[in-house]
Amino acid sequence: MKKTTIMMTGLILFALIFSLAPLASGQKHYKELQYGKLNDVTIPQPKQVTLKNGIRLFLLEDHELPFIKMQARFVAGSAWEPADKAGLAGITGMVMRTGGSQTMAGDQVDEKLEKIAASVETGIGTLDGSAGLSTLKEHFDKVLAIYNDILRNPAFPSEKIELAKIEYKSAISRRNDDVGGIAQREYTQLIYGADSPYARDEEYATIDAITREDLIAFHKKYVQPKGMVLAVWGDFKTAEMLGKLRKTFESWRGAAGPLPKAPPVEYAFRNTVNLVPRSDVNQSNIYLGHIGGLMNTPDEAALVMMNEILSGGFASRLMNRLRATEGLAYHVSGAYGANALYPGIFYMMLQTQSGRTVEAIHSMVREMRLMATEPISEAELNIARESWLNAYVFNFDSKDEVVRRMASYAFTGLPLDYLQKLRAQIEQVTVADVQRAAQKYLRPDQVQILVVGNPAEFGEPLSKIGPVNEIDITIPVPGAEAVPEASAEAKDQGHAAIQQMLSAMGGADKLAAVQTIEYTAKLIQTTPMGEMSLDAKTTIAFPDKSCSVLVMPQGQIKMILNGDKALLVAPQGSMPAPEPIKQNMIENLFRDPLMLARQVDEVQAQWVGETLYQDKPVREVIVSKGALNYHLFIDKATSLPLAIKYTTISQQGPTEVEERYEDYRDVNGIKVAWRTLGFDKGSKASESAIVSVVMDGPVDPTMFEK
Template sequence: MTVLKWLISAVFGAWGVFGICHAQVDRVEDLVFPPLPELSIPRPERVVLENGMVVLMMEDHELPLVDVTIYIRTGSRYEPPEKIGLATLTGSVMRSGGTRSMSGDALDDYLEGKAAVIETAIDVTAGTASMNCLKADFPDVLRIFSDLLRYPAFDERKLAIAKSQAIAAIARQNDNPDDILSREFRKLVYGPDSPYARTPTYATINNISRADLVKWHRTYFHPDRMILGLTGDFDPAEALALIQQVFGDWPAGPPSHDLDVPYRTQASPAIFYAEKNDMTQAKIAMGHLGVTRRHPDYYALVIVNEILSGSFGSRLFSNIRSKQGLAYDVSGGVGFGWDYPGLAMLSMSTKVQTTAKGIEALRAEARRLVAEPPTAEEVKKAKASVLNSFVFSVDSPAKILAKFLIYEYYDYPSDWLQRFRPGIEGVTVAQVRQAAQKHLRPHDFVTLVVGPEEGVAPALARYPQVHKLDITVPPPPADMLKALRSF
């Protein structure tokens, strides 16, 4: 059964049962629904070009549009520590700087005239390049897209603009308390020098030159390090022939081995405080290292997260927000990374006067997962919620292809998506309880509080030792500003 037919069957089947049962029961809890119908999720066509580029294709003829997404095996985690920010600048200036044959401004004008889009970026674990255009313009736009990936100009003036923007972002990095909480918490868990936590500074941005961008591109941008995903209104044979024509003569890169990326496996439990005096609330986060999706407890932890904060009826919302009135926003769960552990974290915002109560409330909920483990009813409702919402994550070819691109990039099994539903259905109450106890450990929690000293400091006085973090941003070097002004 296709996704669309599955949705129609599920909806009308539910309404039919509801109509029958509505006359026979007095409480909504007594309604009985049939099991979900079988769901058939289509798979993209997979082709590997002779140069090693992987191509995944899924047709979608609803609109005369074509979308291309390419994943490049790179990421800021491979940056040298003295040049943090290099990957982000490379991803940005690759697009803004244009190609050897078309300037960035000319490229903007061309795409605007075609109602097309081309974007490039590099984040922590991957580089991405994407394009969207009308079906009629696909051949021409794809050639320019290829040209941008193969022969970026890395225009010096566009680099200066990007560096100025990076400098401005550093100057504003303490404006948003949520940004402070996220940034500093990652440092506390992964370690301040881990590529998964470190952030650019004026000095590291100042160290980056155009030659560094060129070298980064030369190191990582090769077809055998790329996965191309194509979805939209196209003929598969014609599209593959065009891709082969545009990318096929790009030689594969030299043999390579990506560096191992270090991170802490266990942070020291403690309480940390970051001062921000223009706040009226306190932001709290606590937790430790999470897991990857390959972990055997992955499916059980999906249910744990749903029970903990997956809905307004979840434990954190019900107890901390509704019953105790300590927070408007509260969340928590065990985070999953694709190829490195995510963060297991509980967080909330609360009045500065209730900072200590908020800390203890979050810790109490983590402890309660063991003292009062998830009930069979909680597990049942959580599984139903996850399964009922799953179909909406695969209700279009674009969504399905996006998932398969990620699986291909991180070397997950090709049937990973098909495993999800039976994996959730097979989770037992005992497995959920064991996973909650194993992966949310209050005694290992690192706790971080961000807020004004006047209100937060007295609230933290009850704890024997609180470590204050220095989050001040030193001024940029004078020679750096002078160099940027010259452009």
């Protein structure tokens, strides 16, 4: 019975295989497949109404779920803030919400909205501000009242402004942590200019310059109904919703005068080679290109197809040739950017190993040139077109997207059917159109090149491409003292005071002879949640290595400095130390008295004079070397260091730090302060009590490598 079953199964399979053979032999390769025209997309049409004060409404019913959402866009942005108060627009948009209104504090707003699972959010970008609302249908009237009050009558309490400033300063302090972020930021500044409102950075000084009065004035001038577009969608009846919106907003009157215009962009095509040196990376981030274009132009469809073919996705030339064939790239991308109100940026971007940096740049420029000099193939155009058209439908997969997009087009002055018209144009683009657009808009001989990488590891010098402009990305620190050149007399007095101090500590030669030192200590750190006690160990191998280990509740944190490289090792893994942490490690080593003994003839010691510090007579000396400096206060009675004072970068931005030294004890004939008190802007921030000190003991050199 079993044999028969097996035999019959075999016969059936045999017959099935042969019956399918003709089909298999007639199959086409996937590249030969032809696709029919895509079905038209049915797009819901919102009701459009303009209120008497100029607010343009878009209302779209959607009864699938009992939610109502609303988003306003208004003509306000960082493009119109004073350059010396960069950050004003963003902080205004943030504190409009966090600070609440004149009738309800921000924390009360949070509490009321959380109880009903609703949200109200505000923000201000480069050329537009926004205010959004989301709520269950049953709570709409209550949430609309809160939304209107915040939009029109924000309180701007000082404490919320200060919190927003801290958040901005924290972002400034971290802006050089990510290499990719550096590359994108600096390339944008190359194209628009570092002082352009489309590219400029907020700095500590510009944030400090912002006042509450500035926020009030900015809100009054720019947050107004004139030019505002308001989209509403969800579970409502249009006539009823229109009545509520009229009642809420139609009485709002705005500022007199015309609306501001987007600042113009002035760009001169040129060839430049620019480098941001980073010795802590083993790959290069490369950007190259020039200015892009505007949306809704006669050539836009051809440029969209050009972009798809050159750098737009997995089927692009950059992906296939530079990444797959030549093996140059870990990551590659690009875009011919176009904006509605000002020109976008054309860029090609690639990450490659350091040794192939120059080779990669040549390949990128080659592909850009070929795009303009050699016609694309019909196959390339068809793949690019199908890719774009297949993604087109997802622009309309929800009523939410439809109404927000139409409102956005209305706000920026684009036709409401802009995307549909672009689709029709893309369906008609030819090979000749793409080549003509490439020849007209691409300038392969006038590209700006930016590399963020380690020039010591480049296989060929970057200068082979052209003269190299090295970009300094140091974050300016306000209040950081620029030490003037000391007079000969001030230098002599300063060095004499330091020599006397080193002698009191055990002798300059003895201190300078120490090769390694290990401190074990108990550290008490002041935090917003209270004091936190930590075990700490710091090992220094002079002149340029240190390893600090902190035992914290969440695990052990290790900070390693090895020459010009710094690592942060946490329970989650190892990573290059963020720039502020690396800089703090370098500065801490520079301020160590044993390091001072080693380089006493290399530093500038500037005598300030005799004064009082904490009611004690002291000699004050400014110690500096290059950009590093600190004030040293030497106890006149003992000639030992009593304190130092310096400016550094914390997570909240620049801060003035004081370290006060107490309880000196003898270790191998050298005086060591057993207790250190740390103060941040006059408030106690930390306390360190030494448990043990080991000088020139055994040190595992691998601790500085992992």
